[in-house]
Amino acid sequence: MGNNRLQIGDIKIEPPVFLAPMAGVTDYSFRILCKEQGAGVVYSEFVSAHGIIRENRKTLNMIRFESSERPIGIQIFGDSPKVMAEAAHYVVEKFTPDILDINFGCPVPKVTRKGAGSAALRNLDLMEAIAAAVVAAIPGTPVTVKMRAGWDSNSIVVPEAGVRLEKAGVKAITLHPRTTRQTYRKRADWSLIKLLKEAVSIPVIGNGDIVHPQDALRMFVETGCDAVMIGRAALGNPWFFRDVIALLQGKPLPPPPSLEGKISTCQHHLELLIESHGEKTGVNLMRKHFGWYLKGFPGAAAIRKKLVTATNPDIIREELNFLKHVPQHEPPPVSRPA
Numbered sequence: 001m002g003n004n005r006l007q008i009g010d011i012k013i014e015p016p017v018f019l020a021p022m023a024g025v026t027d028y029s030f031r032i033l034c035k036e037q038g039a040g041v042v043y044s045e046f047v048s049a050h051g052i053i054r055e056n057r058k059t060l061n062m063i064r065f066e067s068s069e070r071p072i073g074i075q076i077f078g079d080s081p082k083v084m085a086e087a088a089h090y091v092v093e094k095f096t097p098d099i100l101d102i103n104f105g106c107p108v109p110k111v112t113r114k115g116a117g118s119a120a121l122r123n124l125d126l127m128e129a130i131a132a133a134v135v136a137a138i139p140g141t142p143v144t145v146k147m148r149a150g151w152d153s154n155s156i157v158v159p160e161a162g163v164r165l166e167k168a169g170v171k172a173i174t175l176h177p178r179t180t181r182q183t184y185r186k187r188a189d190w191s192l193i194k195l196l197k198e199a200v201s202i203p204v205i206g207n208g209d210i211v212h213p214q215d216a217l218r219m220f221v222e223t224g225c226d227a228v229m230i231g232r233a234a235l236g237n238p239w240f241f242r243d244v245i246a247l248l249q250g251k252p253l254p255p256p257p258s259l260e261g262k263i264s265t266c267q268h269h270l271e272l273l274i275e276s277h278g279e280k281t282g283v284n285l286m287r288k289h290f291g292w293y294l295k296g297f298p299g300a301a302a303i304r305k306k307l308v309t310a311t312n313p314d315i316i317r318e319e320l321n322f323l324k325h326v327p328q329h330e331p332p333p334v335s336r337p338a
């Protein structure tokens with residue numbers, strides 16, 4: 001199922017299961033964990049083209065990646081062909097990612113008000129001009145696009161936008177088939193992925209509402225897409241990649257991770273975050289991940305509360321170590337004995 005020989009430009013991709021770009025989530029630490037579970041391609045969070053060309057230190061830090069993450073896509077967003085082209089050139093020169101992705105999907109007003117992200121869905125000439133400028137600026141690197149289906153239900157731009165993007169030289173398109181106005185309401189309309197697939201000859205990556213590993217298989221069958229992209233289902237669950245890949249290979253679903261396995265992953269995630277952001281920010285960033293990882297077992301809420309209120313990484317480390325060694329048939333105690 002899927003295209004086993006998926007290629008984006010010259011980049012060979014296997015398996016056709018991608019980690020979605022997610023702001024505040026898919027930094028280096030989380031991408032590494034998803035890669036370890038088999039993700040075929042990982043993407044950075046969206047990065048501001050203006051921030052890149054101004055060489056903003058925080059912005060450039062978001063682009064950092066390790067060679068073990070390849071193939072990796074760096075996603076940029078912006079409102080002007082010139083700035084987007086300059087930013088793409090800068091990223092490719094300094095960081096040499098495998099793929100440069102353009103964000104035409106972000107529905108957040110702070111971004112769209114400035115004409116960036118999914119604002120381009122209201123102006124296909126601008127969308128095409130941005131794509132063509134970026135393609136021309138980085139001839140040796142495949143350019144991909146991630147987009148929504150249109151600004152609102154009266155202005156669906158699929159498949160026309162796809163045809164224009166292919167003509168502009170884009171090498172693959174990811175479609176999250178909701179409109180900007182819809183944000184995350186109602187279900188993603190997978191029939192639009194099929195429509196896009198039938199209209200273009202470049203690879204189409206389907207995205208949206210893959211909640212169970214079986215949904216990924218269903219998306220391949222129902223839409224004919226070349227790859228699937230997983231977002232929210234991977235939060236606190238990088239094993240989701242392992243599960244989808246097992247099903248794609250015709251194997252049974254692996255058993256779910258044990259509590260001990262989840263805690264080991266939390267420990268690994270925390271150390272990667274501290275390594276890349278320092279102790280204070282690393283601990284802050286880890287809070288939301290604890291909320292996603294540690295649920296669904298007796299005493300989970302109390303443990304999460306304890307971990308998200310701790311500021312000292314050593315206390316968190318001790319707490320995780322202790323929790324790891326509690327026998328699993330017992331509800332873990334809220335605190336360690338004195």
Ligand SMILES: Cc1cc2nc3c(=O)[nH]c(=O)nc-3n(C[C@H](O)[C@H](O)[C@H](O)COP(=O)(O)O)c2cc1C
Binds near residue numbers: 025103209230
């Ligand atoms: C926390 C969060 C941050 C996101 N940030 C981005 C982003 O930076 N760039 C982007 O193209 N999409 C972003 N998205 C959208 C996802 O990539 C994806 O298209 C969407 O969540 C639908 O896929 P899913 O149903 O598998 O989650 C974000 C989604 C979430 C939940």
